[in-house]
Amino acid sequence: MLDFQQYQHAFTAHIRDPENNPKPNNVDEERMAVYREGVYNNIFEAASVCFPVCQETVGTNYWDAIIRRFIATHHASSPIFREVPKELVTFLEADTETSDYIKQLAHYEWVELAVGGMPTETPTLSKETDLLNEVPVLAPAHMLLQYDYPVQKISAQFRPEQQKTTHLFVFRNAEFEVNFIELNPMAYVLLKMLKEGMTGKQALTELAEQIQHPEPQAIIDFGYGVLQNLMQQQAVLGSYSS
Amino acid sequence: MSRLTDINGVGLGLKRELIPQIQHHFQQKTPDDLISNIDFIEIAPENWIGAGGKYAKQLAWFVERYPIACHGLCLSLGGPDPLNTKFLKQVKQFLSVNKIPLYTEHLSYCSDFYQNKPGYLYDLLPIPFTEEAVHYVADRIKQTQDILGQRIAVENASFYIKPPIATMDELTFLNAILAEADCWLHLDINNIYVNSVNFGFDASVFLKGVPVERIVYSHVAGHYLQKSDLLIDTHGADVSDPVWSLLAEAYALFGAFPTLLERDINIPPLDILMKEVDTIASLQAGAADVKQRTNSVAA
Numbered sequence: 347m348l349d350f351q352q353y354q355h356a357f358t359a360h361i362r363d364p365e366n367n368p369k370p371n372n373v374d375e376e377r378m379a380v381y382r383e384g385v386y387n388n389i390f391e392a393a394s395v396c397f398p399v400c401q402e403t404v405g406t407n408y409w410d411a412i413i414r415r416f417i418a419t420h421h422a423s424s425p426i427f428r429e430v431p432k433e434l435v436t437f438l439e440a441d442t443e444t445s446d447y448i449k450q451l452a453h454y455e456w457v458e459l460a461v462g463g464m465p466t467e468t469p470t471l472s473k474e475t476d477l478l479n480e481v482p483v484l485a486p487a488h489m490l491l492q493y494d495y496p497v498q499k500i501s502a503q504f505r506p507e508q509q510k511t512t513h514l515f516v517f518r519n520a521e522f523e524v525n526f527i528e529l530n531p532m533a534y535v536l537l538k539m540l541k542e543g544m545t546g547k548q549a550l551t552e553l554a555e556q557i558q559h560p561e562p563q564a565i566i567d568f569g570y571g572v573l574q575n576l577m578q579q580q581a582v583l584g585s586y587s588s
Numbered sequence: 589m590s591r592l593t594d595i596n597g598v599g600l601g602l603k604r605e606l607i608p609q610i611q612h613h614f615q616q617k618t619p620d621d622l623i624s625n626i627d628f629i630e631i632a633p634e635n636w637i638g639a640g641g642k643y644a645k646q647l648a649w650f651v652e653r654y655p656i657a658c659h660g661l662c663l664s665l666g667g668p669d670p671l672n673t674k675f676l677k678q679v680k681q682f683l684s685v686n687k688i689p690l691y692t693e694h695l696s697y698c699s700d701f702y703q704n705k706p707g708y709l710y711d712l713l714p715i716p717f718t719e720e721a722v723h724y725v726a727d728r729i730k731q732t733q734d735i736l737g738q739r740i741a742v743e744n745a746s747f748y749i750k751p752p753i754a755t756m757d758e759l760t761f762l763n764a765i766l767a768e769a770d771c772w773l774h775l776d777i778n779n780i781y782v783n784s785v786n787f788g789f790d791a792s793v794f795l796k797g798v799p800v801e802r803i804v805y806s807h808v809a810g811h812y813l814q815k816s817d818l819l820i821d822t823h824g825a826d827v828s829d830p831v832w833s834l835l836a837e838a839y840a841l842f843g844a845f846p847t848l849l850e851r852d853i854n855i856p857p858l859d860i861l862m863k864e865v866d867t868i869a870s871l872q873a874g875a876a877d878v879k880q881r882t883n884s885v886a887a
Contacts, residue, residue: 348724350716351668351701353753358700358709372752380748380820385711392710421707425662425675425698427634430710465640487641522642 361385363418389417389430396431397455402502404448415441428463431456447495447506454497454514458524461487461516471584477573478546478566480585487518488581490537498526519580527581532557532565533572543588546573592689594655595805597627598868599848600861601659601823607646609858617653622862625869629654630848633691634662637682647686657690657805657848658683659774662708665728665742666697666715669706676735683736690804692741692774693732695725695762716751717761722768729769741772741804746779746811746821750787758783759797772804777835777847778827782811782819791834796841805846808835808868824853827864835868839875847872 347355359367361382369378390413394401401409412434420437422430435456438449466486493512500506513534515527529537532553539549550569554562576582600606613623629650636647650656660679663672683691696712715721733739744762756764766773775798784791810825827849835847847868851861 347668348720350718350721350724350751350753353716353751354666354668354697354700354713355702357713357751359702361709361713362700362702370751373749376818377749380814380818381711381713385709388710417709421702421705422710423706423708425634425664425672425708426637427632427662427710428639463639463641463643465638465644518641522645 357381361417366418386413386417389413392427392430393434396459397434397452399455399501400448400452403451403500403505405502412438412441412444415443428459431459447497447500450493450495451497451500454491454493457489457491457516458526461489461518462522462524464518466518469583470586472586475577475584476587477577477582477585478550478570480587481543481545482540482573482577482585483583484537484540485517485519485581485583489516490514490534490541491516492534498528515576515581517581525579525581527576527579532568536569536572545588546570546585590655590687590689592804595628595657595690596655596846597872598625598865599628599630599657599805599846600626600865601630601848601850601852602650603852603855605855606858606861611649613858614653619653622859623865625862625865626654628657628846628848630657630659630850633658633660633679633682637678651686651688656686656688657692658688659743660691660693661712662698662710663693663732664697664699664708665693665695665732666713666721666725667699668697668701669699671728671731673731673735676732680736690741691736691738692743692772692804694743694745695765696745696747712745714745714747714749714751715761717754717756717758719755722761722764726765726768729765729771733769733771739771741774741802742766742769743774743776743807744779744783744798746776746782746786748786748818748820757789758787759794763797763799766799766802771802773798773802774805774807775803775838775845776807776809777838778807778809778811778831778850779821781828781831781834782821785817785819788817791830792837795834795838800842803842803845805848806835806838807848807850808832808864809850809852822853823850827867832867832871836871836875839871844872844875 353370356370360369364382416434416437422433435452438444438452464487469483469486471483472480491514494509495506496510496512513529515529515537518524535553536549550566551562554565559565573582613620694712696715698711699706699708780791780794808827808831809823810827812820812822814820849864
């Protein structure tokens with residue numbers, strides 16, 4: 347390490363974790379505080395706007411402690427500001443002091459930002475939509491998610507004590523609004539299959555086989571209803587023939 | 589395709605809050621009187637790289653209407669961790685796709701190598717002014733220019749601490765780096781003033797010592813007075829009188845050069861902000877144009 351880098355190392359180590367790392371020698375405390383507070387405020391702001399429910403659920407002091415631990419220990423790998431909240435989600439996932447439902451809530455809150463800013467290309471669609479015999483096309487900016495907790499219901503008034511598998515389809519519509527749809531487990535599996543490029547009928551037939559349903563046509567009818575409903579909500583845009 | 593010579597006149601740093609207001613003052617591709625003095629727009633690549641949806645649409649709108657300069661915040665030219673070449677390749681792609689002719693960065697660092705791992709701290713930290721640091725930073729600028737295939741400009745940053753291990757003053761450091769890396773200067777007038785108060789030097793002397801032939805454009809911004817000898821470079825207030833005087837002095841010394849208003853927080857409505865844009869335009873109109881600068885930068 348070069349001499350000036352040794353100084354830099356002491357400087358940033360102090361900014362990150364002032365309790366465990368003294369400031370470099372002969373540096374004015376008031377000026378040092380400008381940097382400590384500047385880094386804290388920047389990161390607090392960049393990370394916090396994305397997580398209003400997390401903050402409310404854990405409370406101000408606990409949230410502050412999370413941000414301080416994040417600064418002290420996390421090695422943020424992205425120079426892109428929009429990805430700072432993702433850095434916090436990554437940090438929380440590995441953080442032993444954070445409860446599982448908060449980790450998942452943080453992920454859920456980050457999803458809105460991620461889907462809102464996801465780069466996409468305009469999909470090709472058939473002129474006539476055929477959700478069963480062609481491949482249904484999902485809104486290009488989307489995430490299909492499974493959580494262990496009902497993340498969309500968590501708040502300061504509701505901290506889940508028991509796990510409950512929750513499936514969500516989160517997508518951006520043509521007006522750039524991010525929408526959340528709660529799915530039942532079968533609809534979740536159906537969308538997973540469609541993402542792999544199956545036609546509506548192929549996916550639903552396989553689904554009926556998987557669950558050994560006595561009447562596969564009932565599953566196809568059910569699934570067709572789900573797809574039509576998703577299309578009304580702009581979550582499915584149409585279909586294309588593979 | 590914008591060229592470097594299109595980065596001229598008066599610029600405005602783009603903030604999300606301003607986008608709908610600016611768009612409102614456009615009839616098709618023509619701006620109305622209120623915003624007619626905006627000649628170019630500056631964006632931070634870290635806010636726009638990889639952004640889709642409405643952000644991509646907004647960016648495309650500006651790319652169609654304005655020459656754009658990219659002013660980066662996270663390249664960490666003085667950082668102890670390896671230069672992020674993956675990010676630089678994204679920057680290169682971004683500049684190319686959006687026809688952006690210029691990329692500038694700060695003479696500072698925003699990342700570290702804590703516990704032997706690279707990590708971003710997302711703030712502009714002070715590089716110790718030493719001989720070793722000059723070579724180190726100049727090498728990283730050269731590496732950046734090699735990857736991008738174009739010359740960059742570096743900005744004199746604002747500081748609150750002069751590392752006690754420093755062996756030279758800021759102006760000597762700045763000039764040594766510009767010469768060794770052979771890059772342009774993104775001259776921040778507010779930062780000269782902020783540092784002159786924070787470290788007790790004469791801003792005019794600093795100004796007279798910068799290499800005019802390397803100035804590609806300049807910044808003005810507002811700061812916050814924390815104490816009589818401590819200014820914080822917040823970009824959150826109106827441009828102060830001493831900074832306007834210093835800009836006027838620079839134009840008198842060197843002739844007018846392109847200048848951009850930065851306002852990042854406490855952003856007033858566009859019609860109020862435009863008064864400062866108009867002030868830059870009127871200062872430029874009253875100053876001579878300097879052929880020496882435009883010729884060398886355009887070359």
